Amino acid sequence: MGVSNVLQESASPISDELAATRSLIEQIVAVDPELLRCSKCDYIIHGDGHDHCPECGIEIDMNDLCVHVIETNRPRLQYLWYTQVAKLPPEALCCVRCGYSLIGQMSNRCPECGLTIDWEDVAHFAASRIGDLFEYRWAAAPLKSIATTFWLGATSPFRLWRTYSRYDTPNVKPLVILILIQWLIFARGWQTTALAIDPFMNDVIAANAPGPKMQFTYNPRFENADLIDYAMWSVFTFLALSLFVQSNREYKANWRHVLRVFAHSTFLASFSTGAWCILEAALDSSLYYWPWPKNPRSGVPSIGFDYYSGLGNAVLGLALVSVWAMLWIGYKKYLRIPHGWAIAAVAIFVGHLATQCIHIITAWEY
Numbered sequence: 400m401g402v403s404n405v406l407q408e409s410a411s412p413i414s415d416e417l418a419a420t421r422s423l424i425e426q427i428v429a430v431d432p433e434l435l436r437c438s439k440c441d442y443i444i445h446g447d448g449h450d451h452c453p454e455c456g457i458e459i460d461m462n463d464l465c466v467h468v469i470e471t472n473r474p475r476l477q478y479l480w481y482t483q484v485a486k487l488p489p490e491a492l493c494c495v496r497c498g499y500s501l502i503g504q505m506s507n508r509c510p511e512c513g514l515t516i517d518w519e520d521v522a523h524f525a526a527s528r529i530g531d532l533f534e535y536r537w538a539a540a541p542l543k544s545i546a547t548t549f550w551l552g553a554t555s556p557f558r559l560w561r562t563y564s565r566y567d568t569p570n571v572k573p574l575v576i577l578i579l580i581q582w583l584i585f586a587r588g589w590q591t592t593a594l595a596i597d598p599f600m601n602d603v604i605a606a607n608a609p610g611p612k613m614q615f616t617y618n619p620r621f622e623n624a625d626l627i628d629y630a631m632w633s634v635f636t637f638l639a640l641s642l643f644v645q646s647n648r649e650y651k652a653n654w655r656h657v658l659r660v661f662a663h664s665t666f667l668a669s670f671s672t673g674a675w676c677i678l679e680a681a682l683d684s685s686l687y688y689w690p691w692p693k694n695p696r697s698g699v700p701s702i703g704f705d706y707y708s709g710l711g712n713a714v715l716g717l718a719l720v721s722v723w724a725m726l727w728i729g730y731k732k733y734l735r736i737p738h739g740w741a742i743a744a745v746a747i748f749v750g751h752l753a754t755q756c757i758h759i760i761t762a763w764e765y
Contacts, residue, residue: 422486461632470519492521498564511566534659537573552666554668556725560662560732569655574662578633581669586626588673588738596680610686615683616674620711636750637661640726643742660729664722671718678710687764723747 440455451458492501497513507516532551536544549561583589600615640661641647641654682702721744 411461411573434507487629488524493564493566495521497701499507499567500564500568506666525593533577534570534573537576545577548663549666552613552663554662555730555731563719565651565656565734567737569659571655571658574658578665581665582630582633584669585629585672588670589617589619589621589642592673592676593619596676600683602679603719604684608684613686615680617680619672620679621672631754631757632750633661633665634750635753636746639746639749639753640742646736646738646742647734650734650736652736656734660733661727664726664729665726667721668718671714675711675714678714679707682706684708719747 437452437455437457440452440457444589493499494501494509494512494514494516496514497509497512499509501509501521503517508514509516531540531544533541533544533545551562596617597615600617603617605612607613627654637658640657647653647657686702723740726743727740730736730742736742
């Protein structure tokens with residue numbers, strides 16, 4: 400029998416199973432040494448290494464002591480078991496009825512709705528709800544959790560927001576890491592895609608296509624300045640979202656909730672540079688199969704630069720629209736703010752305007 404089950408039984412079954420669960424109980428007590436107290440005088444004796452209580456002199460029996468700990472600290476012990484030994488994130492433990500956060504909860508009832516807390520049900524609900532989301536599993540399973548979070552965010556944003564409770568406190572550190580990962584994907588997406596596109600276009604498309612052979616090279620159509628722009632835009636857009644204090648306060652949202660929404664709203668946009676490279680290769684391949692005008696000197700079909708420029712603007716424009724749509728969904732389904740579409744649009748515009756103003760004021764040269 401696991402200690403989680405033992406904690407829910409009476410004193411007699413606890414004594415019967417104590418030999419099997421004592422080591423687990425000691426793991427919990429190690430997290431909070433003050434739990435281990437003398438049953439007579441309440442003296443904290445964990446770690447003293449005495450056979451008798453230094454305070455009152457009563458003989459110390461570890462089995463009786465563990466039973467005393469369980470009987471007097473049942474809610475606290477259950478909470479520590481699930482968060483410290485079973486490794487469930489504290490922010491994931493919430494009421495199964497109303498979703499209220501149970502972080503540090505020491506009573507047997509939900510403070511919000513009054514439901515009697517069954518920690519076994521709470522733990523199962525938390526485990527099924529959080530799955531492998533990066534915010535909760537970033538330290539234990541970083542690769543699996545980032546893949547799961549990206550997949551849900553890009554393909555099922557409504558399902559993604561159903562996994563989060565408005566009552567838990569967002570974990571800032573993994574959310575910032577998630578934003579940095581997306582910036583890195585955006586910054587290196589073109590180069591990574593080009594590693595596969597270059598040989599495919601030259602060794603497969605160009606080698607087997609009719610007409611004169613051409614050599615394709617895919618260098619990024621953006622500079623470091625554009626990457627800094629994206630980083631600056633992200634910062635200013637988040638700050639703009641946080642400035643809607645009245646709406647956030649009315650719907651009980653703070654900057655951490657806004658950060659959670661923003662961190663999950665740029666999944667599709669982060670892949671835009673890689674998609675841009677793929678679409679440009681598709682445009683290049685049309686040189687062999689579409690009657691483009693030929694260069695009078697070389698006789699090779701030529702696509703005007705305006706087509707490439709327009710392609711890039713279209714991709715980045717769609718990326719911006721995807722950010723707006725994802726912000727809207729997050730505000731609607733998670734923060735429950737009905738006018739989130741307007742907040743998202745204004746914040747994106749302000750972020751872009753602020754980034755351009757920085758250029759004008761400082762005349763940056765990267």
